[in-house]
Amino acid sequence: VKRKTKPAGGKRIDRNGRGGLTSFPGNLHLVLVLRPSSLLSPAPSPTSSTDLGFRFSQDDFMLKMPVVMLRSVGDLLRYIDEHHLTSDFTGTVQYCHSDWIVLRTAIESFAVTVKEIAQLLQGFGSELSETELPDEANAIEFLLHSHTHRYRQMKDDIRSVLKEGRILQSNLETAKASRRDGVEERDIQADMDTVQRLLAQLRDMEEAFDGFFEKHHLKLQQYLQLLRYEINFHHTAVTIYWVCVLSDQEKEIPSVGSTVVQTEQLLKDLEMLDSHAQEEMGRAQVVILHGHQLAANHHYALALIIQRCNELRHHCDVLTTSIRAKRASLTRAKDLLLRLEEALRWCDEGAYLLASQMVDRFQTKEGAQEALQCLSCHQERAPSYLKNSQDTLSLEFEAILTPQLQSQISMVTEKLSSVQSMIRNREQCLRKLADIQVRPIQLVAPRPEPDQTSQRCKSPLFSPKHGTGLSNPPSPPMNITIHSILFSFPSTAQSSSHETKISLYHIMKELIATERIYVDELLSVLLGYRAEMEDPAMSSLLPSALCSQKDVLFGNMPEIYQFHSRIFLQDLQGCLETPERVGACFLQRKEKFQVYERYCQNKPRSELLWRQCSDSPFFQECQKKLDHKLGLDSYLLKPVQRLTKYQLLLKELLKHCTEDQYRCELQEALHSMLELLKAVNDSMHQIAITGYQGDLSQLGRVVLQGGFSVWISHKRAAVRMKELARFKPMQRHLFLYEHALLFCKRRDEDTLDRTPSYSFKHCLRMSAVGITENVKGDVKKFEIWYSGREEVYIVQAPTVEVKVSWLTEIRKILTNQQKLRNGLYYYFYLSPLPFVCLFVCLLCGYTLRFFSSSFFCLSYELIWI
Incomplete structure (x- = not known):
């Protein structure tokens, strides 16, 4: 070393x-x-x-x-x-050599520690740089927490090493101060320079590490912000998308309604949509503001954030513009329809005023002046826009005009012209009557009485010979002459035709008025009761038995309301001027009236649920809000009552209609409504059948149903003797379907509604049924035999008329089956599978089975050759 x-x-x-x-x-x-x-x-x-x-x-x-x-x-x-x-x-x-060794060891240890710190910082920096960012906010938050924790630990280590270096440097300075020799001072100074260099290196590393981690931490925070922004944007974008979908669905509805009620409903729907859209767009504005804040802070995903903000703003602008345009269109349409409705009301009042003025009151000048004054007052009450022409009205509402609205404008204009023309004619006649001066009475001297003696001798005074030139023939009364000149009243036939038209008009007007009331009542029930069941504010008052049961309580009333408000009421209003055509209107919507059959079938369940919950505060609160004098059960009965009302109005129209073509249509419409009532009644009995193992809908529609006395006999001896011992007939309720005849036993239940039930006993396929129309001993009896008289049912009807109607319907069913047997029994079509043909029965519509060069129908147990 x-x-x-x-x-x-x-x-x-x-x-x-x-x-x-x-x-x-x-x-x-x-x-x-x-x-x-x-x-x-x-x-x-x-x-x-x-x-x-x-x-x-x-x-x-x-x-x-x-x-x-x-x-x-x-x-x-x-x-x-x-x-x-x-x-x-x-x-x-x-x-002291030991002190020198300790000092050198401390310096070397400090250098090694600095080197280790540098390696740790480099490793930690590489780990941070290579960390893959997850796509979940929780994971990002965990990374932020863990990286920050490790960063603080590293900072603590760096501070500890810096402190150690400062202590070492302080010791060196102390040792240097105690040395007096220049050589020793130089040695210590060299050691101090080494320690100082290591400290500076450590500070540089710390500063670089702080800058790197600050950028890394900012990146993680911005990534978390971006991720949360993307999540918020996604949620808002999904909401905006669904609002746009709702807006598109709303656009499918005409921007202008055909009636005031429909237009007001469309405006209400639009306001609900606008309220929902405003909530969603408020959330979108929060997201846009958040995006702008991120962009102002120089977020690294600046371009993406700006793109998202622009996209959201575009969605909001498009939706706002669409709702604003539709609201303006519907408001204009409502204004136009209100004008047309007011014009029609003015015309109706004018026609009624003309019809209600008594002719005998025109005999005097005062009566004529009074009638003229009434007409003048009615003319003054005419709306100002009625003075404009049709072109002016069309030009004013050109932006929203549709062919239907244009036709309504034309119709109203024609009716307006007609009524105004009638009023002008009546005013002209009344003015002539009012201007006639009463002729003064001339005084004449009385003629002396002729001598009765000479009277007897002379010829009769009013003979043609003596009366010539002596006196003019008496003139007719002045008032009769005036009436014949001015009014030229129609003949008896013309008067009868006019009265017929007025009667038809009033019946049609009553039909439309009651239809409007009916639609309004349905709407009040749906909004005031059914919609309130979904209101969280009313949930505390809602009984537990009613939760998720609104479809049982109200049935398909929303479907009935949609049919009458959007379709049938408009059809009836189109027939106001031609009441004879209302029969075709009923026939055209014949299939739509089937919604009442489902409503009536659900009625027993609805009544049972109502009896359980009728005392609930929820219904009392709803009734109070609606200001209804009657309870909900009375309004739930409205559809049934309305259905029976139609056939009465059709009978009245048929009574006053004289044209053969329209009489046929009205007669057919009346027949269809009676058939509907019968089908509804039959279906109400059908849903009370219990014990039948199968699907009753597969048997076709119910043709007839009723109670009969029935005797049964079989070919087999044991069963035959047993049946012969039964002298008393069985009481059975028979249901005649298109494809089968059901025998049931009526059971009167001891319930509040007293509705009977029918226990299923036996079923006969109509394909194997035969009849004998007359049975000896009673004209009300007939036979129904099955499978070649294996079973014979003697049926006694309550009346001969019931027997005739049942035999007629059974004969029709058997005749239709015979026609099918004599003609084409099946048809074939190509299956989606290659080289496969399927044969379908014309009676039941099911696929036939093929065997032995024939086809077998499982439903009818028939073999087609």
Whole structure:
């Protein structure tokens, strides 16, 4: 180990007794070897161990300078001055070798520690640089915590080493102050420079490490911020996306409604959408503000953050613009529809005013003036925009006009022109009546009474011979003449036709008015009760039995409301001027009315649930908010009541309709509504069937149902005798389907609603059924036999009419089956599998099985050849 300069004569003895190697900073010119002197040491000899050891050392190191062997310390003074020798060698230099070793060990240990610190910092820096950043915020936070903890530990280690270096430097300064020799001071100064250099190196490493970790820590923090920003952006973007989807769905609905009610509903839906959108866009604005803050702090992902902010801002701007434009369009459409509705109301009031004015009151001048004043007041109440032409109105609302709105404007304009023309004609006639002056009465002298005697002798006074030129024929009464001139009343047939049209108009007006009330009532129930069940503020009042049961309580009422508010009410309003065409309207929407069948089938479950929860404070609070005088159960009965109302109104329309074409349509519409009522009634009975193992829908629709007395007989003797012993008939409730006949037993349940149930007993496939229409002994009986009279059922109907209707329907079903047997029984189509054809039965629609060159139908148990 190389050492710094030390006083001459310094040596180190290893455990083998050899002198340790010491290096000097200058060139060696002379080596002085001092023999050890101790009491136990023998006199030196040329072959002593010291000589041998030295000789080996000299040979090993191949010394090329003179070596002087000294016998004593005094010989050393001949070569070195005593001021350069320590006290061990009788010199004056104050030197402690152990202190020097401790100091050198401390310096070397400090240098090694600094080197280790540098390696640790380099390793930790490489680890931080090579760390892969995870995609989860929790993992990033863990990295931040762990790296910060290790950084603080490293900082503590650096501070500890710096403190150790400062202590060492302080010790060196103390040692330097105690030395007076310049050489010793230079040696200590060199050691101090070494320690100072190590301290400076350590401070540089600490500063570099602090800067590196600060950047690394900032990077992790920014990455965590970016990750959280991305998560917030993703959530907000998903929300904005769904809001855009809702907006797209809203755009599918026309931007203008066809009625005021529909337009107001669209505006309400739009406001709900806008409220939801405002909440989401508020969150988006927070994310955009967060992004701007990150960008202002010179985030390393500046470009990505700006892109995300611009994307969110674009979504918000598009959505805001779309909602604003749709609101403006709907508001304009509502304004137009309100004007048209007000115009129609004015026309209706005008027509009603014309129809309600009594003709007999026009006989006097005062009556005519009063009627004229009423018409003038009605004209003054006319809306100002009615004075504009159709083109002016179309130009004003050009931006929102649709073909449907244009047709409504044309219709209203035509009706307006017609009513105004009628009012002008009536006013003209009334003015003529009011301007007529009463003729003054002329006084004439009385004619003397003729002589009765001479009267008898003369010819009759009003004979053609004597009456000529004596007196003019009596003129007709003035008032009759005036009426015939001014009003020219129609004939009896024309008057009857006019009254018929007025009656049809009033019936149609009543139908539309009640339809509007019905739609409004449905909407109030859906918003005031059904929607409130989802309101968290009302959840505390909601009974536990009603949780997730709103579809049971209200059934498919939302579907019924959608059909009437968006479709059927508009159809009826289109028939206001032509009430005869309402029959075609009912026929066109015939399939849509099937929603009532599902509603009525759910009605028993709804009533049962209502009876369980009718006393709940929830319903009382909802009824209070709606200001309804009746409870919810009364409004749940509205659809059933409305369905029965239609057939009554159709009957009234049919009674007053005279045109054959429209009468046929009305008659067919009435028949369809009666059939619907019957189907609803039959379905209500069908859902009460219990014990049937199978799907009743596979049997087709219910054609007829009713109670009968039934006797059964079989071909088998044992069963036949048993059945013959039964003289009393069985009471059975029969259900005639398109594909089967079901025998059930009616059971009257002792429940609150008194609804019966029907226990299934037997099923006959119509493909194997035959009938005998007449049975001896009773005109109300007929036979139903099965499988070639294996089983025979004698059925007694309550009345002959019921028997005839059942035989007629059974005959139709059997006839249709016979037609299918005589014609094409199946059809085939290509399967998606290659080279495979499938044959389908025309009766049931299921795939046929092929065997022995024939096809077999499992549903009807028939074989098609």
